[in-house]
Amino acid sequence: MSTATPKALILPADWRDFFALTKPGVMRLVIFTALCGMLAAPGTLHPVLAFTAILCIAVGAGGAAALNQWWEADIDAVMKRTSRRPLPGGRMERESARDFGFALSGLSVMTMGLAIGWLAAGILAFSIFYYAWIYTVWLKPRTPQNIVIGGGAGAFPPLIGWIAVTGHITLMPVLLFLIIFMWTPPHFWALALFVQIDYSKAGIPMMPVVAGEKSTRWQILAYAAVLLPLSMTPWFIGGTGRVYGLAAFLLGAVFLWLSVKVGLRTSTPGDGMKPEKRLFAYSIFYLFILFAMLVVDRFATIYGLQA
């Protein structure tokens, strides 16, 4: 070291950076959908246990997020959107993120198993493995279908929430899983359309980069078209009442309409990608309201409001 400034003291990582590693923003949707799955499920769970189950799902998701960032630190570093995360920002050692991720994952699965049941714990463990390994390590760098398969990871919370209450798997929680599964590609590709330069720089085969914009737009439309009848299926099979069914229809119709506008359009440089941004913003609103309506529907039935 020939520079005049002496080597600075490197402090241990701030706890806030560990917190950031759990992707608190994503966790909101995880907690919300898990809670809805739990409230919509037939049966009851003691509030303390319900809280524990939600906590385990959230902490498990946080652990998976930490493991994801441990693995992808160098990819995150070259993308503008992610370059300020704790690892690429140089505020934390890579090993700390790894250990933190494994600790959260292990703790959440064990707690879920002991407090709730081992079926829910097993699915939670699998969902962490699915996100941290199958998606992050294996598929994301390999295939432009990464988002389709990765959507599975985000689709687990309501399934686990439901099973925490009932203790067994039925068609309804699987349908909730499928709804989020089909929702993810149009949601994420809308985002990918307006940040695609970032992904190509990082070497991630995101659909708009690999298959081109036109193909991506068509696929967004295709998924939205499948999502509409799929989201109404819980009503068709009698798993919910018409409060949910009609809400799913209206919400899905708007989703489809916004997707049509994105799907049939060709962007020109400098047009601001307005329809894509609108679809992305709406897709988040859509999922929140759809799952809220699932709970509203359940309570409407309990109180005999839709006989």
Add this chain to the structure above:
Amino acid sequence: MIQFPETRPLTAAETEALRARQRSRNMVMGLILGFLVILFFAISIVKIAAPHPKSAEPQAPAPGAKSGTLGGHA
């Protein structure tokens, strides 16, 4: 891991920054551990008080437990 400057002792400001960082980490860790103690105590009490067949005995599903229902509005 803390990486100390190699050639000189810490300045007062650096020592203070290090201590402050350690304090905040310890405080958060303490809060989390305290919370977990309370949580596990509460879980234990709930499970002792009301062993619910569907949630308490995962290894032995109650005979005749409802299965194959579509869920929702039974």
